[in-house]
Every structure is written in C-alpha cells, then in structure tokens.
Amino acid sequence: MGIVVVEICDGNAITLIDIESILEEEFPEVAVLMNECLSFCGLCAVRPYALVNNKRVFGKTPEECLDKIRLQIKEELAVYE
DSSP states (O other): OOSEEEEEETTSGGGGSOHHHHHHHHOTTEEEEEESOOSOTTHHHHSOEEEETTEEEEOSSHHHHHHHHHHHHHHHHHTTO
16 A cells, blocks of 8 residues: 555546556555545536545646646655655
8 A cells, every 4th residue: 555545536537547557657655546436426527536645636637637646646745755
C-alpha cells in the first residue's frame, strides 16, 4: 500500500485514461484504488474527479484532473521530504 492513496470511482469520466498505470508508474509511493462508488452522488457524472488522501480533486477534462492529481500527490509527498 502506498503512502498516498488515490481513489477513483469506476463510473467516473477520468477512467477514459489509464490513470492507475500512469500514476503508479510515475509515483511508486502511490496506490490507486478503483471503487464502484465513492458516495459523492452525481459528481462523477458532472466532471472527472478523484480522492487523494481523502481530498477531492477535480477538473473539467480527464487530462486536467490528472494534472491536478499529480500536484496534490506532490503536496502530500512533500511532508515526507
């Protein structure tokens, strides 16, 4: 298990990209968990989002969301430097 956990709802638009492989390759400290539902009803239908250590990160497109997730991961990892 990673020190940073990224949770993704599998009904979310961000799953259009292979976010799990991308993030786990870029950041060995990250564990990406795909969930059936994250209980933010309706949010996944509106815009791509993820939870990074329980903090909501979202964007207008999957690519924008991925960039914001990367930034949040870097902020979370900065605590350990």
